Amino acid sequence: MGVDRGVLGPYVGFDGLPPLHAREVGLPLAHPYGQVVQGRSVTPGGGRLTVEEGSEHHRITLDHLGCDAQATPEKHEAFKQLALAAEAHCLLAGCRHPARFASGNVHRCFEFPQGAIELRVFVRALLCVELGDHTLLDRLVAAAAEAAGPVRPAQARG
Numbered sequence: 283m284g285v286d287r288g289v290l291g292p293y294v295g296f297d298g299l300p301p302l303h304a305r306e307v308g309l310p311l312a313h314p315y316g317q318v319v320q321g322r323s324v325t326p327g328g329g330r331l332t333v334e335e336g337s338e339h340h341r342i343t344l345d346h347l348g349c350d351a352q353a354t355p356e357k358h359e360a361f362k363q364l365a366l367a368a369e370a371h372c373l374l375a376g377c378r379h380p381a382r383f384a385s386g387n388v389h390r391c392f393e394f395p396q397g398a399i400e401l402r403v404f405v406r407a408l409l410c411v412e413l414g415d416h417t418l419l420d421r422l423v424a425a426a427a428e429a430a431g432p433v434r435p436a437q438a439r440g
């Protein structure tokens with residue numbers, strides 16, 4: 283079952299799904315209908331999710347390395363919208379830290395202030411985008427726009 287890939291390995295194949303590193307096989311499985319798993323988990327889309335619930339900020343990273351289906355331009359755009367929606371709450375709160383989103387990166391980082399977005403809702407939105415459902419994404423983008431003005435003001439104003 284194990285597939286040795288030399289310096290990158292050992293990886294374990296999962297019947298056509300993106301392979302997991304041997305150290306990741308025992309991680310809990312995240313699901314849109316499930317509870318938010320603190321720390322690391324594996325997502326339905328084959329990503330590795332890390333949730334850090336902080337007293338001031340929530341930090342969430344979603345690693346899609348090796349997940350080709352999650353690395354299309356459409357997915358990059360959707361995850362970028364979600365990152366910008368989160369960032370809008372930071373701007374509103376007067377945060378000074380730099381934006382953590384990097385366009386086109388399969389290591390996706392999201393950060394937002396405690397209380398701005400319900401953690402459970404944000405994680406569910408992420409998992410739903412992986413599965414192609416943008417309902418919660420659209421709702422969070424709309425909420426961010428309502429709270430902080432247009433999520434992408436530079437474009438909105440031409």
Ligand SMILES: [Zn+2]
Pocket residue numbers: 339371372373375377378379393394395
């Ligand atoms: Zn912030």
